[in-house]
Amino acid sequence: MISKIGQGDYGLYVLSFSIIAIFAFNLGLEVVVARFLSNYRTHGDRAGEIRFLGIAYKLFFFLTLILTVVLVALYFLLDVVYGNLSATDMEKLKVMYPIVGFYILITLLAKPIDAVFIVNERFIQLNTLLFLEKILIVSFTIGALVMGYGVYALVIINAAMILLINVCKLLYVWKATDTEIDFTASGKGMYREIFVFASWQTTVSATQNFLMHIMPTVLVIFASGVAVAIFSIGMVIEGYVLLIATAVNSLFLPKVTRLNHSGGLKDIENLMIRVGRIQLYVIGLIMMVFIAMGAEFIHFWVGDDFKESYVVAALLIAMGIITLPQEIANIHLVATNQVRYRAYGMVLSAVIALIVSTFLSGPYGATGAALSVMIGYLSGNTLFMNIIYARVLKLDVFRFFRECHLKLARGCCLSLESVSSSSIGFRLTRCSASSSKEWGSCSPTRFSCGCSRSMRSRKAWSGR
Numbered sequence: 485m486i487s488k489i490g491q492g493d494y495g496l497y498v499l500s501f502s503i504i505a506i507f508a509f510n511l512g513l514e515v516v517v518a519r520f521l522s523n524y525r526t527h528g529d530r531a532g533e534i535r536f537l538g539i540a541y542k543l544f545f546f547l548t549l550i551l552t553v554v555l556v557a558l559y560f561l562l563d564v565v566y567g568n569l570s571a572t573d574m575e576k577l578k579v580m581y582p583i584v585g586f587y588i589l590i591t592l593l594a595k596p597i598d599a600v601f602i603v604n605e606r607f608i609q610l611n612t613l614l615f616l617e618k619i620l621i622v623s624f625t626i627g628a629l630v631m632g633y634g635v636y637a638l639v640i641i642n643a644a645m646i647l648l649i650n651v652c653k654l655l656y657v658w659k660a661t662d663t664e665i666d667f668t669a670s671g672k673g674m675y676r677e678i679f680v681f682a683s684w685q686t687t688v689s690a691t692q693n694f695l696m697h698i699m700p701t702v703l704v705i706f707a708s709g710v711a712v713a714i715f716s717i718g719m720v721i722e723g724y725v726l727l728i729a730t731a732v733n734s735l736f737l738p739k740v741t742r743l744n745h746s747g748g749l750k751d752i753e754n755l756m757i758r759v760g761r762i763q764l765y766v767i768g769l770i771m772m773v774f775i776a777m778g779a780e781f782i783h784f785w786v787g788d789d790f791k792e793s794y795v796v797a798a799l800l801i802a803m804g805i806i807t808l809p810q811e812i813a814n815i816h817l818v819a820t821n822q823v824r825y826r827a828y829g830m831v832l833s834a835v836i837a838l839i840v841s842t843f844l845s846g847p848y849g850a851t852g853a854a855l856s857v858m859i860g861y862l863s864g865n866t867l868f869m870n871i872i873y874a875r876v877l878k879l880d881v882f883r884f885f886r887e888c889h890l891k892l893a894r895g896c897c898l899s900l901e902s903v904s905s906s907s908i909g910f911r912l913t914r915c916s917a918s919s920s921k922e923w924g925s926c927s928p929t930r931f932s933c934g935c936s937r938s939m940r941s942r943k944a945w946s947g948r
Contacts (some may be wrong), residue, residue: 489634497638500639522819543678590647600663687831703850714790718797721801753884756884757888765892778794805889807866825872829872837856837857
């Protein structure tokens with residue numbers, strides 16, 4: 485993309501999506517709608533479900549109206565906010581901005597539609613449409629670049645594909661589900677209940693975004709711009725891992741709501757263990773492969789100047805080993821309208837991470853910032869939340885860790901050793917192709933350690 489449209493236009497393209505990230509980041513509003521719809525459906529309250537959808541959509545239309553006013557006001561302040569841009573770049577940004585604003589508003593209005601898919605448990609259809617959206621954006625973007633179109637076309641493609649897929653979602657909900665909406669519905673109590681729940685859920689989502697995105701600012705203040713770049717590479721890797729590990733989280737909300745309604749606390753624990761094992765397999769596999777070959781991946785991706793990003797990424801991924809497999813417990817908080825405890829935990833994590841980072845970012849740079857985030861997560865999102873799971877939700881967290889983490893620990897350790905030994909040949913090949921200076925870094929100690937690990941791994945496998 486940089487080679488086709490130029491560095492300047494690519495910067496404008498990234499800037500346009502940073503505006504989208506500011507105004508359209510995931511507030512968790514679809515979770516709010518899905519929670520209430522699941523509750524009404526579990527109780528068989530069809531009239532309440534129809535009435536709630538009408539009230540929810542009126543709230544979303546109101547939020548869209550407010551956001552439209554904000555975006556229009558910002559349009560007239562672009563010269564002030566982005567005053568460092570040249571006159572040519574500012575002219576291009578003013579052309580792109582209305583397209584970006586349309587993208588943001590369409591994304592907000594589509595949130596209740598995603599919730600309807602979740603409540604009706606049409607997971608395959610929803611994820612197929614989301615996958616198709618990504619394929620279409622990538623395909624049309626490549627086509628536009630090959631045909632010589634500029635940055636305007638790239639932004640239009642993203643907005644057009646979002647609109648197309650959301651129209652497909654709306655048509656599917658209309659034709660293939662029994663969803664009905666009463667736009668004349670009203671109820672002060674329901675407005676208040678939705679607002680309170682949405683406020684807590686928004687606090688959770690906003691704090692999660694704040695926790696990661698505040699660290700570059702901290703690093704600029706206490707370290708350097710280079711540390712920001714190093715941390716950002718680790719943050720990108722952690723983002724992809726989080727996306728994979730949490731892909732199915734919201735899909736369990738209807739099931740957890742039904743189990744909670746039937747009083748099956750033991751069933752919720754069993755579901756938490758089954759899903760937790762699957763997520764631990766996923767995050768554990770990614771973690772093991774990254775520990776074994778992550779340094780080489782960083783070397784070939786961004787070069788040796790960013791080798792510290794390996795440690796940063798490893799720390800950010802490692803903090804999910806405990807928290808990500810417990811997502812069913814977080815869904816249980818949503819189903820029982822106790823999401824405020826999750827907000828308390830996230831705020832506690834952010835405060836601790838921010839305080840610790842002011843001490844560690846200066847002497848240790850990007851690694852210190854990553855370690856601060858990890859300490860914050862372990863304090864608020866692990867220790868505090870497990871106390872909540874045990875005392876508020878009455879879940880047996882010790883049974884969860886026994887059945888999930890402890891039972892899989894030995895197998896994970898053996899697999900890590902096997903993956904590590906399998907990467908030795910790759911490292912030897914890389915060393916043999918290096919210059920004499922680089923050859924010196926491949927010391928006999930490294931070779932002997934690698935060979936001994938390989939021999940131990942072969943003995944372990946033969947013993948089994």
